[in-house]
Amino acid sequence: xxxxxxxxxxxxxxxxxxxxxxxxxxxxxxxxxxxxxxxxxxxxxxxxxxxxxxxxxxxxxxxxxxxxxxxxxxxxxxxxxxxxxxxxxxxxxxxxxxxxxxxxxxxxxxxxxxxxxxxxxxxxxxxxxxxxxxxxx
Numbered sequence: 001x002x003x004x005x006x007x008x009x010x011x012x013x014x015x016x017x018x019x020x021x022x023x024x025x026x027x028x029x030x031x032x033x034x035x036x037x038x039x040x041x042x043x044x045x046x047x048x049x050x051x052x053x054x055x056x057x058x059x060x061x062x063x064x065x066x067x068x069x070x071x072x073x074x075x076x077x078x079x080x081x082x083x084x085x086x087x088x089x090x091x092x093x094x095x096x097x098x099x100x101x102x103x104x105x106x107x108x109x110x111x112x113x114x115x116x117x118x119x120x121x122x123x124x125x126x127x128x129x130x131x132x133x134x135x136x137x
Contacts, residue, residue: 067110
């Protein structure tokens with residue numbers, strides 16, 4: 001009598017397609033997350049030759065063409081601005097960055113007043129938003 005060894009079924013999981021799908025999703029989300037545009041007040045930003053990086057925890061002050069001031073989405077005045085900035089920056093561990101989005105036709109003096117209000121509020125760094133040359137809004 002001949003006994004043959006039983007054939008056992010070998011099962012294996014091919015993970016190559018799974019890794020391909022996961023890498024494709026990772027690339028998709030990484031690329032699509034860089035195109036997030038902040039919604040808000042329409043301003044015509046001045047042009048600049050080089051762009052900077054964008055942090056997640058930035059505060060925004062927008063100055064429209066008619067000189068109206070907005071902190072985030074709320075309209076404000078230059079007198080109220082320091083307190084609003086101070087209140088928004090208080091929960092943070094670091095002073096943070098204040099980004100000034102001023103229309104290119106805004107008086108320089110108004111931008112300087114906003115910068116002064118930010119410094120009085122304890123903001124460590126200021127940035128002025130621009131658009132790259134040739135880029136439309």
